[in-house]
Amino acid sequence: MAERENPLTEAVYYILLALRKPNHGYGIIQEVEQLTGGRVILGAGTLYGAIQTLLKKKWIDIYSIDTESRKKKEYMITDLGRQVFETERQRLEELLENAKLMHIEKK
């Protein structure tokens, strides 16, 4: 599994995070809005496209389709998705760590 070293977009980052527990489409939008204090409100088009892409990459998977009860289709992050998320977390940590330099080396 050669991981792509590309940074994740903010949308993908938060979608993966929101799917640490099973959730359905609109639930993801609501969770992300809550996590970011209203700063990131995903558009329905953005979310739908992202879910299709993440399913294809196998970073998320379908959690359950309960066709008996009219429960919505839910998604959840996969192990591969968790790996990708962790790589991203380390990248962000490095960025924040280096950000301190801006303050320290100020003349």
Next chain:
Amino acid sequence: MIRFRLYLDKDAKEQWLNQMAAEGWAMETFFAGIYQFTACEKGAYTYRVDFGDRLFSVSNDYRELMQDAGIQIIQTWGYWVILRKKASEGAFALYTDLASSIEHYQKIRRMFRVVTILEMICLFVELYVGAKGIMLGYGCALLIAAMLVAVVNAVFQTNRKIAELEEKMTGISTKHKNTYVSVFLAVGLLINSCAFLLMEYIPHAVTRGLQIIAIAFMLVGVAKTCTKSLF
């Protein structure tokens, strides 16, 4: 209320639908350029045009997501999906980051490119028929040429939009050509096509007259295309 419009530019179509909604007309159905509106409160709805993965239908996931978000699916046409949301329920944006916006326009551009190729094939077929002596072939060829011009222009416009978005995303300004094809060319081809198709039914003088007008339009179209593209 019925209106007839031909739009290849989804942003222009969106803008028009929202303008109509602001004036108190909500679009309800659409068929081949014919839009049907019903009266509504002024500014009651916000309309958006999406591009889907399926012809004339949407997936269950899509339907469910839109329903949860309070978005109504009004009409599908080809891969296009016309959506609306009550303005009272807040702002309505489909694509909220540059990356997904770019993907959206890339899908649209791919469709226009495929249509271009299909229409070119049809064009050659009709030219062949015309060369075999059947005038209808040439008439149809001109009609297809008019549509081809419109679609090629659509590819150029979508290219420009994608380039603008990519520039915003990467902050790198690329010098892209501002190519466009003038609508005069398409109209000229259309008039010429009518002249050919109706040749047997109208007086010779009228045919010639139409053809002269058509050629005039086409020349203007070519001139505008070349001058605009060279800047």
